[in-house]
Amino acid sequence: MGAKLEKIGAELEKARAKRAALDVKIKNLEQKYQEEENTEIHDMVHAANLTPDQLAELLRMAAKAAPNPQMLMETVKEDEQNED
Structure with missing residues (x-):
């Protein structure tokens, strides 16, 4: 080589x-x-x-209360379009 x-x-x-x-x-x-x-x-x-059951319930409640990120982005886009 x-x-x-x-x-x-x-x-x-x-x-x-x-x-x-x-x-x-x-x-x-x-x-x-x-x-x-x-x-x-x-x-x-x-x-x-928290007990494991309480934690599981808390997580279920949080999942229901949390905004859907896709829906949130659509709302922001709509707001921006309405401002124009």
Whole structure:
């Protein structure tokens, strides 16, 4: 092989090794993020002193009360058109 080809091959292997290391780091950070998010949710539920049934009911009520994002965007567009 030519020297230039060997150099490019070495750089390629080095880049692949860095990518593999970053993939592992990303996976670990995603796991830590998920764990921390779950801990925060647990702490909020615990602080509110909710039973699992109460939490489920609260989530059902919130889902019914929350505005539909698509409907909200249509309303905003209509308002903007009416202003013109």
